[in-house]
Amino acid sequence: MRTGRVIAMLTAVGVLAGAGWVSSQHRGGQPELTGADIVEIQQLYFRYSQGRDWDDEELFLTAWADDAVFTEGNGVVHAGIEGIRAQFREESASGVNKRITHDNPNILIWRDAEGVVHGRGYWNVVDVTQTPPQLMLTGHYFDTFRKTPDGWRIQTRGSKRGWDWRLEDQG
Numbered sequence: 001m002r003t004g005r006v007i008a009m010l011t012a013v014g015v016l017a018g019a020g021w022v023s024s025q026h027r028g029g030q031p032e033l034t035g036a037d038i039v040e041i042q043q044l045y046f047r048y049s050q051g052r053d054w055d056d057e058e059l060f061l062t063a064w065a066d067d068a069v070f071t072e073g074n075g076v077v078h079a080g081i082e083g084i085r086a087q088f089r090e091e092s093a094s095g096v097n098k099r100i101t102h103d104n105p106n107i108l109i110w111r112d113a114e115g116v117v118h119g120r121g122y123w124n125v126v127d128v129t130q131t132p133p134q135l136m137l138t139g140h141y142f143d144t145f146r147k148t149p150d151g152w153r154i155q156t157r158g159s160k161r162g163w164d165w166r167l168e169d170q171g
Contacts, residue, residue: 030111030115032111033109033110033111033117037117037147037152038109040151040152041109041117041119041145041152042107042109044063044145044152044153044154045063045104045107045119045121045141046104047059047060047062047063048060048063048102048104048154049101049102049103049104049123050102051063051088052088052091052097052102053097053100053101053102055092055097055098057085057088057089057092060088061081061084061085061088063153063154064081064084064153064154065081065146065148065153065154065155066080066081067079067080067081067155068080068081068084068153068154068155068156068157069155069156069157070083070084070087070154070156070157070159071156071157071158071159072087072159073137073139073159073160073161074161099127099128099129100125100126100127100128100136101125101126101128101133102123102124102125102126103123103124103125103126104121104122104123104141105121105122105124106121106122107119107120107121108120108121109145116144117144117145117146117147117152118142118143118144118145119141119142119143119144119145120140120141120142120143121140121141121143122138122139122140123137123138123139123140123141123159124137124138125137125138137161138161138162139159139160139161139162140159140160141157141158141159141160142157142158142159142160143155143156143157143158144156
């Protein structure tokens, strides 16, 4: 009789532990991001930056969903892939990308309880025509991502100029 209770208790503990493990594999009904997902999303930051720096429109555009929205640090909004393409071409024609490079350190990627995938990363723009190169602008991106048939893409990108956004709340 005692052996039967021990087996029943161990079975119950095993079932509860298994249910807890399965539950921990999902957040808000969405699967956890895999290492491959995170690497693919990080590559979007690099496609964006290197597309700009090498004046490679197609590389740059492969980072974006067709219906993406990009809000620049100055508040200007570009909607859809054609709006983003127009912004790229305008900046390219100005020649600014021949003088600068973009650096994206410290990228953090996560999925929220509603299943939306977010990214936050710092950015630095460096003037490489100076000796030594000079930091021109800094800021951070607030992004959302969507998985398309072609892989992960930037859905929304907000860009905030300036480094310490926390100071805004101390007004």
